[in-house]
Amino acid sequence: KMRLIIGIGGVTNGGKTTLTNRLLKALPNSCVVHQDDFFKRPDQIEVGEDGFRQWDVISALDMEAMTNTVKGWQENPVKFARSHGVSLSPEAEKPDSVHILIVEGFLIYNYKPLLDVYDKCFYISIPYEECKRRRSTRTYTVPDPPGLFDGHVWPMYLKHRKEMDYNCDRIEYLDGMTSKDDIYNAAYESIQNALLNNL
Ligand SMILES: Nc1ncnc2c1ncn2[C@@H]1O[C@H](COP(=O)(O)OP(=O)(O)O)[C@@H](O)[C@H]1O
Numbered sequence: 001k002m003r004l005i006i007g008i009g010g011v012t013n014g015g016k017t018t019l020t021n022r023l024l025k026a027l028p029n030s031c032v033v034h035q036d037d038f039f040k041r042p043d044q045i046e047v048g049e050d051g052f053r054q055w056d057v058i059s060a061l062d063m064e065a066m067t068n069t070v071k072g073w074q075e076n077p078v079k080f081a082r083s084h085g086v087s088l089s090p091e092a093e094k095p096d097s098v099h100i101l102i103v104e105g106f107l108i109y110n111y112k113p114l115l116d117v118y119d120k121c122f123y124i125s126i127p128y129e130e131c132k133r134r135r136s137t138r139t140y141t142v143p144d145p146p147g148l149f150d151g152h153v154w155p156m157y158l159k160h161r162k163e164m165d166y167n168c169d170r171i172e173y174l175d176g177m178t179s180k181d182d183i184y185n186a187a188y189e190s191i192q193n194a195l196l197n198n199l
């Protein structure tokens with residue numbers, strides 16, 4: 001079976017989930033792992049010297065559990081799809097069938113053990129002003145306290161982004177300020193090329 005693991009990383013509210021959902025619809029036999037599903041419980045999140053719960057750091061996430069979930073897909077994508085309620089194409093069990101996993105999240109390129117699993121590494125970014133605007137319209141399971149964006153979210157983004165640029169040289173950047181269609185088309189084309197090249 002041919003297998004492709006696609007990373008969709010990027011800044012908070014850059015459009016990762018939007019792009020991921022469109023790709024899942026378009027790509028047969030595709031499954032997803034959302035990093036957001038691996039946040040620890042609020043009482044397990046450290047409170048920093050700044051007084052903020054430190055959500056935007058890798059230790060706020062159970063990355064071992066996330067890695068094991070990805071490994072589960074690698075071992076048996078058909079079983080993974082079934083247990084996650086993904087309907088498969090009639091060809092899915094043939095030896096030459098293609099299976100795709102999308103790994104989506106804001107810190108997916110800041111955890112060494114996962115870096116090598118991605119066949120494709122996309123990264124969506126948007127500038128500060130737009131990020132702050134979009135974030136202010138969003139409500140997480142724990143709502144942002146006043147000042148969190150400027151005091152924690154954006155500084156941590158800058159730090160992790162630097163780290164990523166240093167650790168990973170295969171990133172394909174997507175401009176989150178372009179339209180949803182443009183972003184989707186750019187990613188889709190790149191994925192089709194990878195599939196054609198038997199990546
Ligand atoms: N290309 C885009 N242009 C304008 N708004 C967008 C675009 N992509 C996503 N959005 C909007 O930005 C917000 C965050 O998008 P989402 O996909 O949930 O981001 P993420 O998963 O990266 O946090 C949503 O309101 C979404 O509709």
Ligand SMILES: NC(=O)c1ccc[n+]([C@@H]2O[C@H](COP(=O)(O)O)[C@@H](O)[C@H]2O)c1
Nearest residue numbers: 011012013036039055056106140141142
């Ligand atoms: N899902 C949760 O339980 C939860 C709780 C608090 C904050 N967050 C925020 O989620 C963000 C990452 O997710 P997005 O990339 O989808 O915005 C982080 O910036 C973090 O501050 C998520």
